Amino acid sequence: MALIEAEGVRKVYRMDGVTVEALKGVTFSINEGEFVAIMGPSGSGKSTLMHILGCLDVPTSGRYLLGGVDVGSLSRDGLAGIRNSKIGFVFQGFNLLQRMSALENVELPMLYGGVPSRERAEKALAALKTVGLEERKGHRPNQLSGGQQQRVAIARALVNDPPLILADEPTGNLDTKTSVEVMELLVSLNEEHGKTIVLVTHEPDIASFSKRIIRVLDGSISSDEVVIKHDGIA
Amino acid sequence: MMGLLETAKISLRSLWANKMRSGLAILGVIIGVGAVIAMIAVGRGASLQIESHISSMGSNILIIVPGTTTSGGVRMGAGTQQSLSLDDAIAIEEECSAVSHVSPELSGVAQVVYGNRNWSTGVIGTTEGMMDVHNWSVSSGRFLTDQDVRSSTKVAVIGETVAYELFGSANPVGEIIRIKKVPFQVVGVLAPKGQSAFGSDQDDVIFVPVTTAQKRLFGTPFPRMVRRISVKARDAESIYLAQEQITALLRQRHRIGPNQDDDFTVRNLTQAMEAAQQSTQAMTLLLGAIASVSLLVGGIGIMNIMLVSVTERTREIGIRMAVGARPRDIRLQFLIEAFLLSVIGGIAGIALGALLSQTLVLLFDWSTSISPSSILLAFGFSGFVGVFFGFYPAYKASLMDPIEALRYE
Ligand SMILES: Nc1ncnc2c1ncn2[C@@H]1O[C@H](COP(=O)(O)OP(=O)(O)O)[C@@H](O)[C@H]1O
Ligand SMILES: [Mg+2]
Numbered sequence: 101m102a103l104i105e106a107e108g109v110r111k112v113y114r115m116d117g118v119t120v121e122a123l124k125g126v127t128f129s130i131n132e133g134e135f136v137a138i139m140g141p142s143g144s145g146k147s148t149l150m151h152i153l154g155c156l157d158v159p160t161s162g163r164y165l166l167g168g169v170d171v172g173s174l175s176r177d178g179l180a181g182i183r184n185s186k187i188g189f190v191f192q193g194f195n196l197l198q199r200m201s202a203l204e205n206v207e208l209p210m211l212y213g214g215v216p217s218r219e220r221a222e223k224a225l226a227a228l229k230t231v232g233l234e235e236r237k238g239h240r241p242n243q244l245s246g247g248q249q250q251r252v253a254i255a256r257a258l259v260n261d262p263p264l265i266l267a268d269e270p271t272g273n274l275d276t277k278t279s280v281e282v283m284e285l286l287v288s289l290n291e292e293h294g295k296t297i298v299l300v301t302h303e304p305d306i307a308s309f310s311k312r313i314i315r316v317l318d319g320s321i322s323s324d325e326v327v328i329k330h331d332g333i334a
Numbered sequence: 335m336m337g338l339l340e341t342a343k344i345s346l347r348s349l350w351a352n353k354m355r356s357g358l359a360i361l362g363v364i365i366g367v368g369a370v371i372a373m374i375a376v377g378r379g380a381s382l383q384i385e386s387h388i389s390s391m392g393s394n395i396l397i398i399v400p401g402t403t404t405s406g407g408v409r410m411g412a413g414t415q416q417s418l419s420l421d422d423a424i425a426i427e428e429e430c431s432a433v434s435h436v437s438p439e440l441s442g443v444a445q446v447v448y449g450n451r452n453w454s455t456g457v458i459g460t461t462e463g464m465m466d467v468h469n470w471s472v473s474s475g476r477f478l479t480d481q482d483v484r485s486s487t488k489v490a491v492i493g494e495t496v497a498y499e500l501f502g503s504a505n506p507v508g509e510i511i512r513i514k515k516v517p518f519q520v521v522g523v524l525a526p527k528g529q530s531a532f533g534s535d536q537d538d539v540i541f542v543p544v545t546t547a548q549k550r551l552f553g554t555p556f557p558r559m560v561r562r563i564s565v566k567a568r569d570a571e572s573i574y575l576a577q578e579q580i581t582a583l584l585r586q587r588h589r590i591g592p593n594q595d596d597d598f599t600v601r602n603l604t605q606a607m608e609a610a611q612q613s614t615q616a617m618t619l620l621l622g623a624i625a626s627v628s629l630l631v632g633g634i635g636i637m638n639i640m641l642v643s644v645t646e647r648t649r650e651i652g653i654r655m656a657v658g659a660r661p662r663d664i665r666l667q668f669l670i671e672a673f674l675l676s677v678i679g680g681i682a683g684i685a686l687g688a689l690l691s692q693t694l695v696l697l698f699d700w701s702t703s704i705s706p707s708s709i710l711l712a713f714g715f716s717g718f719v720g721v722f723f724g725f726y727p728a729y730k731a732s733l734m735d736p737i738e739a740l741r742y743e
Contacts, residue, residue: 156656156736177660184658195653195740199351211340212658256657 103263103296104130104153108162111148122148124319125162132263135290135297137307140316146300147268149316153298154187154266155179167263184213188257188295190267194249196241202228202252203237209260227255231285247278254285258295265289267299271306283309338670341663345671352643356675359639362632363679363719364686367712369625371687374708376694377618379701384611394567395467395603396577398422398584417597420544420558422587426565427463429583432576434568437463438544438560442552446540447512448500455496457513457540459547459560467566475507475522478543486545490518493537494526516550518542573602626715632679633719640672640727651731652739665732672724673717680716684709 111123122145130136140146151157152164155171158179164171166186174182188209189195196205206224215223228234231251241249250270257265267286271279287309289295301307308327315323349356400417423438440459445452461483464470470477472491482489490511497506506520527536548554567576577600584598644651651664691702 151737154656156740177662180655180658180660180663183656189656191740195649195656197650197653199347208654209657212654212660212663214337217340260658 101132102129102165103132103134103167104128104298105165106153106162107164109149109152109159109164110161111145111152111157112160122319123152123159126316126319126321127162128314128321128324130296130298132296133290133294134312135287135310136299136312136314137310138298138300138314138316139302139304139307140322141302144316145319146316150266150268150298150300153264154189155182180212184209185260186262186264188254188260188262188265190250190253190257190265190270192269192272194241194246194253194273196249196252196256198241201238201240202233202244202255205241205252206255206259208256213260223259224255227259228252230258230289231255245278246274247281250274250278250282251285254282254289258289258293263296265295265297267297269300269302271301271303279306338666341667341670342674345667345674348643348647349671349675355639355643359636360632360675360679360682362635363629363676363716364632364683366625366629366632366719367680367683367716368686368690369628370622370712370715371684371704371708372690372694372702373621373625374618374711375687375691375702375704376700377614377621378703378705378708379691381611381614381618382703383701384607384614387607393604394570394573396565396567396573396580397601397603398426398563398565398580399561399599399601400597401599417588418560418563419556420548420560422584423461423463423560423563425583425587426563426580430565430576430579432567432572432579433565435463435466435566437461437467437564439464439562439564440544440547440552440554440560442547444514444540444551446496446500447515448506448509451500453496453499455493455538455540457542457547457551459542459544459551461544464541464564467564470527471525472522473525474505475520477522478541482543483545486543486549488516488518488546488550489521489543491522491524491541492520493524493539495535495538496540497523513540513542514551570604573604577602629715629719632716633676633723636672636675636679636720637723637727639675640668640724641730643671644668644727644731647731648734648739648742651734652736652742655734655736656740661732664734665728668728668731669721669724672728673720676716676720676724677713680713683716684712687712 106129107127108125109123109127110121110125113120113122126149138146138149152159155166158172166182169182171179171182197208203221203224206227207220210220210223225234225237228237231254233248233251233255236244236248241252244252265286270286271282274282283306286297286299290297297310299306299310307313310327312324312326314321398418420438423436426433427436437460441456443454444457445454458464460478462478462480465477473494475491477491478489481487490513492506500506500511501509506523509520510517511520512518524537524539529535542551544560548557548559565576565580567573580600581596585596588597590596654664688704691704694700695702
């Protein structure tokens with residue numbers, strides 16, 4: 101069943117009279133349980149696509165359906181609700197709140213989901229356990245390594261149990277060893293928890309963890325192919 | 335959807351994380367609220383004092399003095415002519431229906447001697463009416479009687495201060511004192527009244543029968559002359575009627591023609607005091623308004639800090655939006671932050687105001703009074719200031735584009 105359906109999605113940025121067509125009408129669909137890597141050179145429109153898939157932005161024209169719902173017609177509040185319950189974000193720069201502990205960072209999406217306080221703590225701890233950081237729950241982000249911070253961010257993306265996880269260059273700030281750890285974690289989320297994962301990267305090694313690669317070039321899809329076989333970066 | 339309590343907790347944490355900045359932000363509100371509280375306390379203290387003077391002076395009082403004043407200030411002769419007599423007082427008591435008590439007064443300063451002690455004080459020749467008109471009572475002995483006035487007896491009722499100066503702690507009743515060398519028997523001591531509205535000691539006084547004063551103490555141009563007549567109206571409603579009746583009666587008795595000015599003046603003391611009261615209240619309002627301006631400035635300080643805070647925390651706002659915070663959640667968070675800042679400032683300001691007015695009491699001996707309503711007012715006003723000045727920064731935060739916000743360094 102299709103979780104993501106993009107039909108002729110266009111995105112035009114207008115700045116100081118200059119218009120940039122970041123997406124030139126892309127059409128594709130992603131089924132539930134897929135693990136897709138989006139690749140392409142810098143400036144090709146990968147992040148723009150991720151923002152639209154993540155309901156942080158809406159297409160200038162075309163349609164984007166998430167779980168059958170046309171996102172383009174939603175209000176800001178409606179988009180916020182979808183981000184809260186249907187999507188988990190993992191960013192290149194982790195984007196954790198520095199003043200809060202790992203546990204509190206993981207609790208954040210539930211705060212806006214109206215989950216009662218005790219249930220929040222339980223679920224956040226369970227999510228930290230999934231990423232193997234339950235004993236670091238009291239640590240602030242600056243007391244954690246980059247890999248650990250990204251795992252906390254993944255726990256935060258998981259905690260509301262969304263069907264879709266979006267990761268924009270999640271290993272961009274990590275060394276090779278921790279990159280592999282983070283990727284293996286995403287693979288297990290995909291295989292064991294059935295999460296649909298869409299990942300942006302420009303590293304072939306990272307893309308090889310996925311099952312399908314969509315290549316973007318200059319705002320259009322240049323190729324879309326299934327990864328026949330992967331054994332990691334061995 | 336996020337609860338208010340949760341939001342308040344988050345807000346308190348971020349305020350606490352920036353203690354120094356939060357402190358500076360609320361300084362303006364602290365000073366503003368403190369000033370409002372102290373100013374209102376001073377104003378209220380003054381007006382309470384006047385109120386107590388009004389009640390100690392007696393209510394519904396008219397004072398008649400010889401001579402006339404005109405509002406234009408052309409003729410300012412009140413008290414200079416000698417036109418009032420004891421018979422005017424008797425006639426007022428008998429003929430003016432709106433008048434309940436009359437107290438004629440002939441006063442002067444005199445040397446009073448008892449044994450080897452002497453004391454200079456105000457001596458007032460009057461009648462029994464003095465008691466009712468000016469709310470006097472005796473703490474021991476008795477007051478003057480009609481009989482004393484009719485027979486010009488040489489008796490005196492002395493105030494507490496005079497009793498203390500001449501007799502110390504001994505009982506003065508029955509003793510003989512000399513006023514201007516004339517021997518008087520003390521028949522009573524007045525219950526103390528304290529200071530007057532003008533700061534003089536009301537208990538530094540001696541009452542003698544008005545007729546005795548006329549004959550023995552103060553030389554007068556004509557035999558039955560009094561310097562003023564105090565009158566108590568039956569009630570608050572009849573005070574203007576009393577004024578009219580007295581004016582008509584005295585004009586007739588003094589044979590004043592239709593085109594001639596009065597040769598006396600009737601003053602409404604309660605009215606004068608109420609005017610003073612009103613001007614005190616206006617003053618309080620003015621002081622409060624001036625102080626409110628500083629509270630307003632404090633509010634602008636809060637807005638300033640909140641704007642800085644919103645900009646500084648752009649990335650945080652982006653993160654919160656990415657995980658599902660709606661614009662109104664963000665708005666509420668910053669609004670509550672501003673509100674809490676302001677209310678914390680308000681509480682500290684109330685403490686400062688109390689301290690300030692207490693200091694004024696100690697330093698200048700002013701009377702001040704902090705009312706619960708002024709505390710409530712200050713509290714409410716500071717909360718309002720927080721919400722009012724916090725709204726724009728909060729609104730600005732809620733309008734942020736999550737993508738831009740996440741990109742913010
Ligand atoms: N907010 C924006 N305003 C104007 N132009 C933008 C904006 N965001 C992206 N672009 C432009 O859109 C194009 C695609 O950008 P982006 O999606 O970030 O590419 P990628 O992530 O693949 O590097 C680029 O040319 C970029 O300059
Ligand atoms: Mg990018």
